[in-house]
Amino acid sequence: MNVLVIGASGKTGKLVISSLVNSSQHFAKAMIRKAGQIDAMEELGAKPLVGDLEEDFSYVFDEVNAVIFTAGSGSSTGPDKTTAVDEEGAIKAIDFAKEKGLDRFIMLSSMGADTPSIAPNATEHYLKAKGRADQHLLESGLNYTIVRPGAxxxxxxxxxIIASPSIPDKSGSITREDVAEVLTACLNETETYHKTFEILNGDTPIDEALKRV
Structure with missing residues (x-):
């Protein structure tokens, strides 16, 4: 399966690329924003594709079977960039996937995206942006999976991990490496199709946890 990772140069994105490459079942295509990141992606074993979420990046979807969206504006940017990347960029990616006839779309979201109004002020805008992107994917008709990790x-x-539509105790955390493994495993795990769920580190092996989600 040819898998396009959007946000491949980020911390979690790089781990998703490595997970895909190590799986031997998938060919990783890495969407990056800068040409200077090409060598790093090639060293990881992915095919780099330069594209900007704030521009037209529809061309990166050619010869792609599935998308894993891991992009984020980062903690050092302001609300405008969060809206442009985490919300509008994600929505464009969903629409391009539909236009190109793709079916499988996996979204890396965030715990709290469904309840942004009760979040601390510093994260409310970010969670609202994530939530709106998630809702667009839910309504897209694509075979979606929305993964909402905690810290x-x-x-x-x-x-x-522990995986559930809603984890009662959200105070835990999860390693980025485990998140990457979850995103990759979701590609072929039918029990995650058309599902939205939260994840934290727990006691159940990833594959087993996803079969129960």
Whole structure:
């Protein structure tokens, strides 16, 4: 399967690329914003494609079977950039996927995207943007999966998670490496089709947890 990773140069995006390459079942295409990132993507084993979420990037969807959207504006940018990337960029990606006849679209969202009004002021705008993008995907007709991790941490993955439409205790965290493995596993796990769920590190192996979601 040819999988387009949007946001491939980010921390989680790079780990998704590595997960896809290591799976041997998929060919990774990496959408990056700068030509200077090409070498890094090639070293990871992906085909780099330069595109900007704030411009027309429809051409990167050619010869693609599925999309994993991991892009984000980053914590150092303001609300305008969050809207442009996390909301409008994601919505354009969904629309381009439909136009190109793709079916499978996996969205890396965030825990709290469905309840932004109760979030701290610093994250409310970000979560609203994520939530609007998620809703657009829900209504798109695509075979979607929306993954909403809790607090992301660096470090080696555990390979074990908790996955549920709503996790009661949201105070935990999850490694970016485990998030990447979840996103890759969702490509072929039919129990995740047309599902939205939250994830944190837990006690259940990823494959098993996704079959129960």
């Amino acid at each position: 992301l941490v660096d470090g080696e993955g555990t390979g074990k």
